[in-house]
Amino acid sequence: MTGSMEQLYQQVILDHSRERHGAGGGGPDAPPASAESFQVNPTCGDEVRLRVHLREGATAPIIDRVTWDGTGCSISQASVSVLTDLVAGADVATVDRVTETFRALMNNRGQPLEDDREEILGDAAAFVGVARYPARIKCALLGWMALRDALAQAVTAPPQAGER
Amino acid sequence: MSIEQREAGRTLTATELAAVRADFPLLTRTVRDGRPLIYLDSAATSQKPECVIDAEQDFYLQRNAAVHRGAHALAEEATEAYEQARSAVAALVGADTDEIVWTKNATEGINLLTYAFSNASLGRGQAAAERYRLGPGDEIVVTEAEHHANLVPWQELCARTGATLRWLGMTDEGRINLDTLDVITDRTRVVAFTHVSNVTGAISPVRDIVAAARAHGALVVLDACQSVPHLPVDLHALDVDFAVFSGHKMLGPTGIGALYGRRELLEALPPFGTGGSMVEVVTMTETTFAAPPQRFEAGTQMVAQTVGLHAAADYLSELGMDAVAAHEAELTAHLLSGIAQVDGVRVLGPTEPRERVGVVAFTVDGVHPHDVGQLLDDAGVAVRVGHHCAQPLHRRLGAPSSARASVGVHTTTAELDTFCDALSRVRDFFMGR
Structure with missing residues (x-):
C-alpha cells in the first residue's frame, strides 16, 4: 500500500463510512421532511436518498437536521455522513457557502485550499485526496448534490403542516 | 508458431507468451507512481498489438479513400482492403463473407437488428420480411444474464410493437437455468442470449437453447462479444441466426464491430439506416435497396478500423484460437484458485473453471467494489468496478455491484498472483484500521 492510499482514505473518512452519521431515520414513523432528493451515480449504482428538515431561524430558515439512506463506496457514504454533521444548525446561505x-x-487536484476556506469544511477537508482521482470525485459529491437539490426544493416548496 | 505446436489443447509456452507480450506496447508502461501495469480489464476493452495499430496507420498513410464509390486507384485499393477485412473476420467466426455486416460495435448491431424488426413490423421490406413482423401476442425471450446491450434494445422493440418480453432465469451459481426453457413457446419469435456472460464468465448452453428455439420456430440471436476474443467460435456450427461482436474486445480498434446474419435472413431483412451507398435505384419518390451486407452499411464507413480489425483477426488466427483458449483456461483456473485463497471474497458465477472463461466478478465482504478497485489500482492492477452494464444479473445474484478481473491473451500467472496478493490486503486496509 502506498502513502497515496492513506492520503485518500484518511482515518476520518474510514470512521465516517462506518458510523454513517444521520443514516436511517427515514422510516414510516419519521416526521415529514421539508424536502427529499434521490441521487444515483449510474456508473457504479451508488445511491443516496437525503432528507432535509428545516426550521424557522431569526432571519432565514435553518437546517434542523439531515437524514439519509444510501448504499455506496466508503467515499460516498463518508461524504454524506460528514455533510450531515456539518450542516446541522446552519442557515441556507451558510450551507451554500460550504x-x-x-x-x-x-476541483483542486488534490491540493488543500487556503486556511480560511479549509476551516469552513471541518472534517470534509479530509476528502482532499479524492480530487487526485477524477473517477472518485462523483462519489464524494453524491450527497452534496442531493443536499443542494433538496434545499432548492425546500426553499421554493410551500411549507408542510408542522414544518416549515 | 508451427502447426504442430497448435495441436488440440496446446497452450502457449513461456517463450511464446513473452513474444505475445512484446507485441503489446502499452503493457510496458507503468501507472500510479511507477507500478508496472497489470491489465485485467480485457472484458471491457482489449489492448491492441502493434500490428493492429500499424495496419490502421498504414491504411491512412498509403491507401485511404472512400469505399464502394469512385474508380480511381486508391478507391479500388481501399475497397479491396475493406472487403478483405470482412472475409478475414468471417473466416475467424465461421461465417461466409457476405453474412458479415460492419457496425460500430455489438450494441449498434443489436440496435440495427431490432430497428429492422420495427421497420418490418411497420410493413417495410419485401414479402419475405413477414418473418420479422411483430405485434401483440408475440414474445421475445432473453435471459437474466444479459448485458444491457442485449436487453434494452429488445425492451424497446417490445414497447414499439406490442410484443412481450420474457426471459430465462439463472441458477444461484450464475448459469442460465435450463429448467426455465419452457418460457420458450410457440408465441416466441426471437430468443436472444449471450454466448458468454460478461459478469459470471459462464459459457451458455447454446445447443440446448437453440434446440428449444428451433422447436418453436423462433429466431436465435447470439451476443458473442465475450466469446469471439477468447474461444474458437463457429457461428455456422452453433446454428444461430444472428450474432454480434465488437472489434475492440478482440484486439481490434474501437468503432468497428459486426452483425452476423444467415444469408437468407439478411436477404429478407429490411434496412435500418438509410442513405448513401446502401441503395440500387433512387428516384424522387422511392428507392430500391442494395443486397446485404451493403444494405445495412449506410454512409461512409469506418474503413481504417476494418483494416485494423483484419490485422487483429489475423493475429488471433496465427496464435490459434485453440491455443488462446487453452492459455486462458489455465489462467482462469489459476485466477479462481487464487481468489479462493483470499478470505471474505465471493465470486459471482461459477467457481470451477469448467464451461467458463477468464472473466471473474467478485465482491469483498464489507468493502465496496469501488474501494476494492482503488486499492488494486494502487498496486498497478486495472479491474472494472460497478455493475458492468448488467444490473438485473447483479440483482439476481444479490450484489448491487462488483469488481471484475478479466484476462487477455497476454496475461501471465505471475500477474494474477500479484492481483491476488493485492486483493488479500484489501479487507485489512479498510476494516483493520
Whole structure:
C-alpha cells in the first residue's frame, strides 16, 4: 500500500463510512421532511436518498437536521455522513457557502485550499485526496448534490403542516 | 508458431507468451507512481498489438479513400482492403463473407437488428420480411444474464410493437437455468442470449437453447462479444441466426464491430439506416435497396478500423484460437484458485473453471467494489468496478455491484498472483484500521 492510499482514505473518512452519521431515520414513523432528493451515480449504482428538515431561524430558515439512506463506496457514504454533521444548525446561505467550498476542494487536484476556506469544511477537508482521482470525485459529491437539490426544493416548496 | 505446436489443447509456452507480450506496447508502461501495469480489464476493452495499430496507420498513410464509390486507384485499393477485412473476420467466426455486416460495435448491431424488426413490423421490406413482423401476442425471450446491450434494445422493440418480453432465469451459481426453457413457446419469435456472460464468465448452453428455439420456430440471436476474443467460435456450427461482436474486445480498434446474419435472413431483412451507398435505384419518390451486407452499411464507413480489425483477426488466427483458449483456461483456473485463497471474497458465477472463461466478478465482504478497485489500482492492477452494464444479473445474484478481473491473451500467472496478493490486503486496509 502506498502513502497515496492513506492520503485518500484518511482515518476520518474510514470512521465516517462506518458510523454513517444521520443514516436511517427515514422510516414510516419519521416526521415529514421539508424536502427529499434521490441521487444515483449510474456508473457504479451508488445511491443516496437525503432528507432535509428545516426550521424557522431569526432571519432565514435553518437546517434542523439531515437524514439519509444510501448504499455506496466508503467515499460516498463518508461524504454524506460528514455533510450531515456539518450542516446541522446552519442557515441556507451558510450551507451554500460550504457546498461551494467543497466543490472547490474537489476541483483542486488534490491540493488543500487556503486556511480560511479549509476551516469552513471541518472534517470534509479530509476528502482532499479524492480530487487526485477524477473517477472518485462523483462519489464524494453524491450527497452534496442531493443536499443542494433538496434545499432548492425546500426553499421554493410551500411549507408542510408542522414544518416549515 | 508451427502447426504442430497448435495441436488440440496446446497452450502457449513461456517463450511464446513473452513474444505475445512484446507485441503489446502499452503493457510496458507503468501507472500510479511507477507500478508496472497489470491489465485485467480485457472484458471491457482489449489492448491492441502493434500490428493492429500499424495496419490502421498504414491504411491512412498509403491507401485511404472512400469505399464502394469512385474508380480511381486508391478507391479500388481501399475497397479491396475493406472487403478483405470482412472475409478475414468471417473466416475467424465461421461465417461466409457476405453474412458479415460492419457496425460500430455489438450494441449498434443489436440496435440495427431490432430497428429492422420495427421497420418490418411497420410493413417495410419485401414479402419475405413477414418473418420479422411483430405485434401483440408475440414474445421475445432473453435471459437474466444479459448485458444491457442485449436487453434494452429488445425492451424497446417490445414497447414499439406490442410484443412481450420474457426471459430465462439463472441458477444461484450464475448459469442460465435450463429448467426455465419452457418460457420458450410457440408465441416466441426471437430468443436472444449471450454466448458468454460478461459478469459470471459462464459459457451458455447454446445447443440446448437453440434446440428449444428451433422447436418453436423462433429466431436465435447470439451476443458473442465475450466469446469471439477468447474461444474458437463457429457461428455456422452453433446454428444461430444472428450474432454480434465488437472489434475492440478482440484486439481490434474501437468503432468497428459486426452483425452476423444467415444469408437468407439478411436477404429478407429490411434496412435500418438509410442513405448513401446502401441503395440500387433512387428516384424522387422511392428507392430500391442494395443486397446485404451493403444494405445495412449506410454512409461512409469506418474503413481504417476494418483494416485494423483484419490485422487483429489475423493475429488471433496465427496464435490459434485453440491455443488462446487453452492459455486462458489455465489462467482462469489459476485466477479462481487464487481468489479462493483470499478470505471474505465471493465470486459471482461459477467457481470451477469448467464451461467458463477468464472473466471473474467478485465482491469483498464489507468493502465496496469501488474501494476494492482503488486499492488494486494502487498496486498497478486495472479491474472494472460497478455493475458492468448488467444490473438485473447483479440483482439476481444479490450484489448491487462488483469488481471484475478479466484476462487477455497476454496475461501471465505471475500477474494474477500479484492481483491476488493485492486483493488479500484489501479487507485489512479498510476494516483493520
